[in-house]
Amino acid sequence: xxxxxxxxxxxxxxxxxxxxxxxxxxxxxxxxxxxxxxxxxxxxxxxxxxxxxxxxxxxxxxxxxxxxxxxxxxxxxxxxxxxxxxxxxxxxxxxxxxxxxxxxxxxxxxxxxxxxxxxxxxxxxxxxxxxxxxxxxxxxxxxxxxxxxxxxxxxxxxxxxxxxxxxxxxxxxxxxxxxxxxxxxxxxxxxxxxxxxxxxxxxxxxxxxxxxxxxxxxxxxxxxxxxxxxxxxxxxxxxxxxxxxxxxxxxxxxxxxxxxxxxxxxxxxxxxxxxxxxxxxxxxxxxxxxxxxxxxxxxxxxxxxxxxxxxxxxxxxxxxxxxxxxxxxxxxxxxxxxxxxxxxxxxxxxxxxxxxxxxxxxxxxxxxxxxxxxxxxxxxxxxxxxxxxxxxxxxxxxxxxxxxxxxxxxxxxxxxxxxxxxxxxxxxxxxxxxxxxxxxxxxxxxxxxxxxxxxxxxxxxxxxxxxxx
Numbered sequence: 171x172x173x174x175x176x177x178x179x180x181x182x183x184x185x186x187x188x189x190x191x192x193x194x195x196x197x198x199x200x201x202x203x204x205x206x207x208x209x210x211x212x213x214x215x216x217x218x219x220x221x222x223x224x225x226x227x228x229x230x231x232x233x234x235x236x237x238x239x240x241x242x243x244x245x246x247x248x249x250x251x252x253x254x255x256x257x258x259x260x261x262x263x264x265x266x267x268x269x270x271x272x273x274x275x276x277x278x279x280x281x282x283x284x285x286x287x288x289x290x291x292x293x294x295x296x297x298x299x300x301x302x303x304x305x306x307x308x309x310x311x312x313x314x315x316x317x318x319x320x321x322x323x324x325x326x327x328x329x330x331x332x333x334x335x336x337x338x339x340x341x342x343x344x345x346x347x348x349x350x351x352x353x354x355x356x357x358x359x360x361x362x363x364x365x366x367x368x369x370x371x372x373x374x375x376x377x378x379x380x381x382x383x384x385x386x387x388x389x390x391x392x393x394x395x396x397x398x399x400x401x402x403x404x405x406x407x408x409x410x411x412x413x414x415x416x417x418x419x420x421x422x423x424x425x426x427x428x429x430x431x432x433x434x435x436x437x438x439x440x441x442x443x444x445x446x447x448x449x450x451x452x453x454x455x456x457x458x459x460x461x462x463x464x465x466x467x468x469x470x471x472x473x474x475x476x477x478x479x480x481x482x483x484x485x486x487x488x489x490x491x492x493x494x495x496x497x498x499x500x501x502x503x504x505x506x507x508x509x510x511x512x513x514x515x516x517x518x519x520x521x522x523x524x525x526x527x528x529x530x531x532x533x534x535x536x537x538x539x540x541x542x543x544x545x546x547x548x549x550x551x552x553x554x555x556x557x558x559x560x561x562x563x564x565x566x567x568x569x570x571x572x573x574x575x576x577x578x579x580x581x582x583x584x585x586x587x588x589x590x591x592x593x594x595x596x597x598x599x600x601x602x603x604x605x606x607x608x609x610x611x612x613x614x615x616x617x618x619x620x621x622x623x624x625x626x627x628x629x630x631x632x633x634x635x636x637x638x639x
Contacts (some may be wrong), residue, residue, distance in 0.1 A: 173275040173369070175222045175249060175301055178268040179213055181238060182258050186512035187442045187505065190496040191474065194516075194583035195525040199283040200237050205445055210283040211241050217279075221300075227271065228283075229253045229264045236400050236532035236635070256406035261364070262420035263412050266377055266388040267404060274371030277304045280417070280562060282364050286449050288436030296433045299334035300367040308335065308429045310367040311422060313360025315434035319350035322441070322506070324362035324418070324529035326430050327353075338428035341418055360430060365438060366417060376427065381420040387412035400638050423604075443489040443505040445549040447472040462491075471502065494527045494537075531634045533558055534611070546623045550604070552577075552612040557605035559633035566620030566627060568596040570604070575612035578605040601631060 171313035187196030192198035197209045207215065214226055225247055230238050232254040242249050253267055265280055272278060279297065287293050300310040306416035313326045321344055329339035341362065345353065351357035377385045387408055394405035422428050438449045450458040450472075457468060461475030469486040477494040487502040500508060515523035528537040539545040550557070552575075560580060570579065571593040579586050579594055580603035587607075588594060596602045598620065630637060 171221045173277055173305065174224050174273070175220060175277045175279055176224045176268075176272055177214070177217055177279045177281055178265065179210065179226050179227040179228045179283050180261060180264055180279055180576050181210055181228055181234065182255060182264065183282070183284055185284065186509045188440075188446075189508055189512045190491055190493045190498050190517075190522065191476075193390065193525055194523060195233060196237070196530065197234075197284075198440065200480070202239065203440060204286055204449060207245075208241055209286070209440065210238070210401055211245055213281055213283050213285065214242070214245060214247065214297045216287060216290045216293065217291070218297060222277075225250045226252065227251045227268055228253060229268060231258070232256055232358070232401075232403065232433050237530060239400055240530075240532070249400075252401045254401050254403045256404060256409055256426060259412050261407065261412045261417045262377070262381065262415045263384055263388050263409070265373065266364075266384055266415055267392055268371050269370035269377075270389055270392050271402075272370040273368065273373075276370050277301050277367060278373065280364075280366040282439070284440060285363075285365075286436070286440050288449070289434075292435035293433070296431050296435065297367070300431045303333075303335045303429055303431070304367045304369055304372075307372055307427060308368070309372060309422060309425055309427045310335065311338065311428065311430050312363045312365040312367075313430040314363045314431045314437045315432055316354050316359060316361050319347060319354045320361065321347055321350050325350075325353050326361045326362050327359050327432055328432075332429070335429040335431050337384070338422070338430050341423045359435075360432060363433065363488060364417075364439075365433075366422075367431075372427070373421065376421045376425045380424040381415060384415060443472055443491065443500070443508070444502050447502065532556075536616075541623075543622075544619060544621065546618040548616045548618070550614050550616050552604060552606040552614075554606050554609055554611065555596070557634065558603055559628075559637065560601060560603040560631045561637075562599060562601050562629050562631075563620070563627050564629070565622035566618045567598045568602075569617040569619075570587065570594050571615045571617075573613050573615060574611050575606060576608040577612050577614065578607045579603070580605075 174521040181199050183197055184194050185192035188198045200208050202208050205212055227250045228238050235254055238252055251271055303310050324344055325342045329337035329341040364461055389406040391405045394408055396403045438445055439447055447458050452458050456470035458472045462479045463473045463475050464481045466483045468482045472489045473482055474491045477491055482494050489500045489502050489505055491498045528535055534553045539547045539549055572588045572590055577588045582601050
């Protein structure tokens with residue numbers, strides 16, 4: 171009987187080079203950048219049909235848990251598990267948690283959530299070869315067949331061949347241009363993809379041999395984990411003591427069991443706006459366009475509009491990305507430096523670093539449409555059958571106007587039903603709750619007034635999603 175294959179989706183990245191579309195609270199793996207699905211959803215749906223292939227196990231930041239659950243729900247997939255890291259500790263601890271949460275003979279297929287792979291047939295063949303090697307005891311990494319002397323990737327040098335796999339001769343750091351050209355010319359080097367396959371038991375054996383502290387703290391953190399709805403919360407106090415290390419440094423560069431499977435499947439890590447331009451369909455002038463965009467004499471550029479008209483005249487090799495609260499303009503060959511803007515925003519504690527104006531919640535979303543010193547207006551959408559927490563505020567009152575659907579509203583010890591064009595007032599200090607009892611999305615306009623309008627002025631008394639803040 172064949173052992174199970176468990177795809178382990180690593181969804182902890184922040185995608186800072188893809189700002190302003192990617193934000194810390196809504197990073198690039200949750201965005202539909204290439205297809206109608208998000209990168210996370212594409213990672214799952216391109217997996218080959220295989221009788222041994224299980225539902226994925228997803229490892230993510232605890233702040234992203236409801237987005238992961240909702241995007242899997244949209245695909246009709248119930249994950250094997252969703253493990254919540256209280257904070258990032260790099261890939262080796264993340265994979266250790268997955269391995270400890272699986273059976274020893276299970277083959278773990280480690281996949282970053284934010285890559286693009288266009289040739290699914292080639293991917294399926296590589297996965298089949300990798301699973302076979304993993305069942306024979308190898309620790310497999312997928313090496314991308316290099317097509318250019320890239321200086322932004324690490325490389326893997328192959329050794330002797332055995333079937334579809336090669337022994338790993340050496341992992342090498344990101345090279346300079348001349349060295350990268352030499353790697354490409356030799357034909358013996360692959361780009362390091364960050365994708366792996368091995369049995370859970372073999373990985374844990376090698377981890378214990380080469381980095382036992384990671385295994386110790388991950389095992390203890392998982393033993394002390396708490397079940398929360400559909401999630402498993404890793405114990406933060408124990409996990410804080412775990413060393414931060416990548417799979418490559420912790421295990422793959424030290425083990426004698428590493429092999430590399432070549433993968434030539436249209437891979438791209440979508441690490442920047444220029445990478446997205448490369449993998450996207452373009453017009454006759456070489457432009458990748460999204461949204462409400464008008465062009466004149468514009469060439470080889472990426473123009474992305476989310477909320478308003480963007481027009482470009484007489485430019486080339488630029489990137490323009492517009493969202494409802496920010497516009498980013500960059501030379502296409504300098505888009506790696508967008509990360510510097512993200513770092514400035516973080517240092518300045520600007521809201522544009524963390525979240526979009528439109529913020530997603532497990533019950534729906536809200537969009538902050540206007541704000542002043544003592545008022546804020548939001549458009550709020552609640553999914554059918556969902557409800558917000560029972561809550562109160564110390565510093566603000568609220569006015570609710572229903573613009574679509576039917577709302578059940580709790581005000582202290584009474585309940586009222588409101589339909590379109592009806593409204594109510596929630597005085598400061600009143601316990602209140604909003605619920606969609608209809609079959610279509612409920613939308614309201616909320617006007618807040620008061621001396622303090624921050625999201626942390628919420629006292630929750632009960633919540634369907636286990637939140638207390």
